[in-house]
Every structure is written in structure tokens, then in C-alpha cells.
Amino acid sequence: MAVTGAVLVLFLVGHMLGNLKIFLGAEEFNDYAEWLRTVGAPAVPGRTLLTITEIVLVVSVALHMWSAISLARRAVRARPVKYAARRRSQASGYATRTMRYGGVIIVLFVIWHLLDMTFGVVNPEGGDATPYARMVAGFQPSRWWITLFYLVALVMVGLHLRHGLWSAFQTLGLARRRRALKAGAAVVSAVLVLGFVAAPVAIMIGVVK
Amino acid sequence: MNLTLKVWRQNGPSDKGRMVTYRVEDVSPDMSFLEMLDVLNERLILEGDDPVAFDHDCREGICGMCGMVINGVAHGEQRATTTCQLHMRHFEDGATVTIEPWRAAPFPVVKDLVVDRSAFDRIIQAGGFVSVPAGSAPDAHAVPVPKEDADAAFDAATCIGCGACVAACPNGSASLFAAAKITHLGLLPQGQPERDSRARAMVEQMDAEGFGGCTNTGECTAVCPKGIPLDAIARMNADYLRSATR
Numbered sequence: 001m002a003v004t005g006a007v008l009v010l011f012l013v014g015h016m017l018g019n020l021k022i023f024l025g026a027e028e029f030n031d032y033a034e035w036l037r038t039v040g041a042p043a044v045p046g047r048t049l050l051t052i053t054e055i056v057l058v059v060s061v062a063l064h065m066w067s068a069i070s071l072a073r074r075a076v077r078a079r080p081v082k083y084a085a086r087r088r089s090q091a092s093g094y095a096t097r098t099m100r101y102g103g104v105i106i107v108l109f110v111i112w113h114l115l116d117m118t119f120g121v122v123n124p125e126g127g128d129a130t131p132y133a134r135m136v137a138g139f140q141p142s143r144w145w146i147t148l149f150y151l152v153a154l155v156m157v158g159l160h161l162r163h164g165l166w167s168a169f170q171t172l173g174l175a176r177r178r179r180a181l182k183a184g185a186a187v188v189s190a191v192l193v194l195g196f197v198a199a200p201v202a203i204m205i206g207v208v209k
Numbered sequence: 210m211n212l213t214l215k216v217w218r219q220n221g222p223s224d225k226g227r228m229v230t231y232r233v234e235d236v237s238p239d240m241s242f243l244e245m246l247d248v249l250n251e252r253l254i255l256e257g258d259d260p261v262a263f264d265h266d267c268r269e270g271i272c273g274m275c276g277m278v279i280n281g282v283a284h285g286e287q288r289a290t291t292t293c294q295l296h297m298r299h300f301e302d303g304a305t306v307t308i309e310p311w312r313a314a315p316f317p318v319v320k321d322l323v324v325d326r327s328a329f330d331r332i333i334q335a336g337g338f339v340s341v342p343a344g345s346a347p348d349a350h351a352v353p354v355p356k357e358d359a360d361a362a363f364d365a366a367t368c369i370g371c372g373a374c375v376a377a378c379p380n381g382s383a384s385l386f387a388a389a390k391i392t393h394l395g396l397l398p399q400g401q402p403e404r405d406s407r408a409r410a411m412v413e414q415m416d417a418e419g420f421g422g423c424t425n426t427g428e429c430t431a432v433c434p435k436g437i438p439l440d441a442i443a444r445m446n447a448d449y450l451r452s453a454t455r
Binding site: 001070071074075077078079080081082083084085086087088089090091092093096097099163166167169170171172173174175176178 | 215217228278280281282286307309312313314315377379380381382419420421422423424425426427428430431432438439440442443444445446447448449450451
């Protein structure tokens, strides 16, 4: 969980920074997308960076899900008889209790997100349009429900990271100052969510056209 | 005070078990939870019924024998308290109280509220010890231990092995229990020679017993009557990873 989660968090940081380039204008954003495809050329073939990233991400997501499913299955086996009284949580941590169903929501979101922004299947502009055009078209006010879905999913990502970040340190035995670590996790999650929320909201309210 | 109790009754390990409702009257707020159950049991015996079986020994919060899930919380809602030290003044007159045994596959119910916690003994046997030359007691200052380490080791050593951590964990994990012993011994010079093998053996035994995996929910430390901190689990993980890389 911890190692694959760390890979995914690092990707999210890069992804968020890339997204924010939309505020620099269409040319800058499309150039950045093009650069991702041609970086290292001609020493390496096109899409080298992207292909490596895609492979690492797919493997990480698969292993992350496998870990989560095996942990959940072990949990079910470890408690065959449930409590009659509703088990009341004594630990403070709303985020912790969202991890499993939140993870499922995030997976469904990622599938939609890929169909929308990567393959353009469900995007009004289609897959042949420039990345900038796809993004702006995707978050038009008329498609507010899509934007809302993105926002909900991003909040789930934030909650997932709120627990996941410090939990990863704990799992790897690196958690020494847990209070500071938890605070750090909250800050990083909040920054990531805000960074991701910025672009869709800016497009919806017309700041980015 | 008068209370309505919903108590788990199970005749033996193979019985299916069920919740049974009892009324308990004239409970003093100064009684401990176990004394309240004693009152119920005296009545049940007089009426010719089978008394409710529950584990208990010292009744002063240090032996780790007692423990039941009260209203869905291991040892009840009072923090850092064993069931025997939980007093009836924390309950409202006329309240309904649900009482269940620890629920975990490695803790099979023996009878009613009594569970078999031998799995914990086997985890300790796997590595929760230090091998030292026996003989006359060494001088107290023969092996210097920094004050901070001594304090932290002592805090971890206060684990009484009651099993509340397992009962509260949504994953049914025994990590806090194993981690407390690994922390206790791993912080002291006497525990260093076996530090790697201890972590590996105890974690493997824990898994073999059928406990779940830790997902750092923190439920264990919240119900722990001794307040063993979650840091212990980080230390266990560190020692385990260290043993795996050697």
C-alpha cells in the first residue's frame, strides 16, 4: 500500500503542476503536452516518458488495489462473527473510514477521467482536439454535473491522501513524530486538492476560456 | 440504578450463541462493571439459571483478564480503563447496555463472554523474550540504559495483553499487542541481539494465527487501557523491514 501509494502521490504532484499550466494560456499548455510526448527526442523515441509513466502507474494501481483487496479479505476472515452493537469508532479520523469506498469512487473517477481527457471518447471536442480545447470544453458551465463529479472525486482523493500519506510513513516504519506527520499530510492533501480544483472551477466560471 | 442488559450467551465453543436480555435492578453507581455483573449472576444462580461467564482476576486494572465489548466499544467508552475499573456512574439510569465478547477468529469464544486468547501467548512465545544467562540477579547498574529509553520501554511494557486492540480493530489486527512487546524489548540493550529475529517471528506468528493486517486506523490505541501509542506499530514495522533487508 505504502510504496505504490507513494508512486501515485508523486504522479499526482506532477499532474497537478501540469494542470496549473492552463492558467498560462492555450499555447503554453499545449506545448507542455507536446513536450511530454517528445521529451528526450531524438535520443529516445517519442512518448518514452509517457509510456514509462503509464506502465509504472498501471502497475502501481494494480498492486495498490491488490493490497487493499487482500487486506479487506483478511479483515473479513479475522472477524467472522460481527458485533451486534454498532461498532462505534473511538479514533478520530473521518478520512480513515473513507479509504475503502473512497478508493472505489476514485477508480471509477479515473476511468471516466481517462475516457474524458485522454481518449476524448466522452469529451465534446473528441480525442483529436488539442489538450487545451478538450479541457476547456470538458468543464463548460453546461456540463456542470461533470465538473461536480470531478470535484466530489477530488475531495475523495484528498481524504484518501489525508490518511494515506501519514499511514504510508507509519507502515514503512518512518513515523517518528506522528503529530507533525499528520499535520503535514493534511497540508499536502489540501494543496493537491486545491491545485486540482483550480482549473475546472476557473473554466466553469469563465476565467479560463 | 436500573439497567437493561443485552448479553451474549453461548454455551460452548460449538454453540451458535444469542443475545439475551436481562433486567438488573438496584445497581449502585459505585459498583464496577464486573460487580454489576456479579449482582446479575447471583440472581441467576438463585433462580437456578446458568450465570454469565466472564474473565476476571485482579479487578484492579493490571492483569489483563477482563474485557468485553460494551455498547460496541472494547472496555466501554471510558478511555484508558479496563472493564473492571469502569464504574456504573458512567452509565445513565434506565440505560440499555449491550455486552459482547471480543470478536476475532483467533479469539474463539469459550463460553458467553470468555474468549481463548492463547494466540497472544503463542505470539509472545515466538519472540517476545530476551535470552539472558540465568543465575544471580545482575547489579542494577551493570547495563546502563538512557532514562528516555527506559521510560519509553516501560510505557510499552505496560501492555497487559487484554486483547482490546484486536477487538476494536476493524481489521481484527493484533499489531498493537505485538508492537508493544517489540518496542519494549527493542528499546533496551538486553533486547538488541534478538531484535531482528523477534520482529520477524512475532509478525509471522501473528499472521499465522489469522489476525488481520494493520491499516493504521488508530482504533486500537484509542481503546487500549494502557494507552500504548501507535508509534509502537511504526517501530515494529521498522524492525520487521530491517530484518527483511538483512
